[in-house]
Amino acid sequence: MIYELRLKEELRRKIEDILSRESREKALNDHHSRRKPRPCGFTIHTGIGCSLQCTYCYIGDMGFSWSIREYPLNGVELVYALLNNPYFVPGENGSLIAIGSVTEPFHGVTRTRTLEYIESISKYLGNPIQFSTKMYLTRKDALFLRKTDPGISPLITIVTIKYAERLEPYAPPPSKRFKTIKNLREAGLKPILFLRPIIPGLIEDEYIELIDQAVDHGAHGLVAGSLRITRSIIERFKSKRLPVREILERAPCIPKGREQVSIDTGDLKREIARYAMRKGLLFFPEACMANLYTHGRICWKMIKLGLRVLGDKPPVLNKNEVFKIGQYLGLTVDRIRDRGSYVDIWVKPVDRVNTTLFSELVKCRFKKCVRIHK
Ligand code: SF4
Numbered sequence: 001m002i003y004e005l006r007l008k009e010e011l012r013r014k015i016e017d018i019l020s021r022e023s024r025e026k027a028l029n030d031h032h033s034r035r036k037p038r039p040c041g042f043t044i045h046t047g048i049g050c051s052l053q054c055t056y057c058y059i060g061d062m063g064f065s066w067s068i069r070e071y072p073l074n075g076v077e078l079v080y081a082l083l084n085n086p087y088f089v090p091g092e093n094g095s096l097i098a099i100g101s102v103t104e105p106f107h108g109v110t111r112t113r114t115l116e117y118i119e120s121i122s123k124y125l126g127n128p129i130q131f132s133t134k135m136y137l138t139r140k141d142a143l144f145l146r147k148t149d150p151g152i153s154p155l156i157t158i159v160t161i162k163y164a165e166r167l168e169p170y171a172p173p174p175s176k177r178f179k180t181i182k183n184l185r186e187a188g189l190k191p192i193l194f195l196r197p198i199i200p201g202l203i204e205d206e207y208i209e210l211i212d213q214a215v216d217h218g219a220h221g222l223v224a225g226s227l228r229i230t231r232s233i234i235e236r237f238k239s240k241r242l243p244v245r246e247i248l249e250r251a252p253c254i255p256k257g258r259e260q261v262s263i264d265t266g267d268l269k270r271e272i273a274r275y276a277m278r279k280g281l282l283f284f285p286e287a288c289m290a291n292l293y294t295h296g297r298i299c300w301k302m303i304k305l306g307l308r309v310l311g312d313k314p315p316v317l318n319k320n321e322v323f324k325i326g327q328y329l330g331l332t333v334d335r336i337r338d339r340g341s342y343v344d345i346w347v348k349p350v351d352r353v354n355t356t357l358f359s360e361l362v363k364c365r366f367k368k369c370v371r372i373h374k
Helices: 003-018 020-030 075-083 111-124 139-148 174-186 209-218 230-241 245-250 267-280 287-294 300-304 319-328 354-368
Strands: 041-043 096-098 129-133 155-158 194-196 221-224 282-284 330-340 342-348 369-373
Touching: 003 075, 003 111, 003 354, 020 319, 041 174, 041 282, 096 111, 096 287, 111 129, 111 139, 139 174, 139 354, 155 287, 174 209, 174 330, 194 209, 194 287, 194 300, 209 267, 209 287, 221 267, 221 287, 230 300, 282 287, 287 300, 319 330, 319 342, 342 354
Parallel strands: 041 096, 096 129, 129 155, 155 194, 194 221, 221 282, 342 369
Antiparallel strands: 330 342
8 A cells, every 4th residue: 555545544544533523524524625626735624705895806706705714623523524635635745735825714603613723733633734824913823833844934924014094904914914924934943925916007116125124033034926916906995095007918818707817927927036045035936936935845846946945855756656656546547757846657548536645645645746648
């Protein structure tokens, strides 16, 4: 048996023994037991909906509410849901965990749940955890996080100073978030400035100030990401007299209904990256790299990009092992092409569940992105 899957089965049995039947059923019926990994890892929801109502946020268009409630699973139930997820790989070299999508994990309503999930994942699974937040984290919070997962990857979202009141009316002001960076750094963590979304028309005048302040407060690095728009986001920008011309000029099309359209900000991202690196920050083109970095690990893409960070060098792709993983999962691996930062693998049959697990196993074991072909 593949050792990652043996570990998963052992852990699953262990957790099964400490949960009631009702709790087990609750976990098995939960979406975390079925969710596929995203490029940033497994997204964990510690709440449902979000009351911060950021003007650029698309969760309303995804059907989530602008009010927030705590996620119904407790920490151990969440762990059990993940151990029953067919795609999840447990362990410190396992699937990456990302907390903070579609809700604010440190909102007053969700923060206890978030801390509980971080504790349970660290205690039972050991997977690398990352979170993103706009809330203020005190020194005490930072010390607790450090004690629970010394490698935890904190992404502190700050996308504007000047327009914060119009863009993030219910979030703590950027000054408090810079203070969060300071508190995390002083507790021995590696806080990262999360500049997502990059808003064209606004960011050009602000990124220098954002990066300078992040450096002054102790940020280790920067992750930047693009804006996605929907019709309602554009309407909200207009109603708050925020400029939309630059956004629309970069949009490949005008979104219809609840459709999300990505705005091309590649040039701005490069400009931001250049300045961040000049100021001594590490620039991570993808959030998952920051998660690996704070946990002392490196992937092949980071090496290819010349990201000079300390960490365990990833193992060289062993094709025999890849063939064996495929065979164990009932897949025939026809061809493997190691492209350096990623690997192309041709498999048959393309069974959705096993192929996704196969891809996740190869990615976790060799720290290399995987592209599956028929
Ligand atoms: S904090 Fe995040 S989830 Fe909440 S409204 Fe703002 S962007 Fe959306």
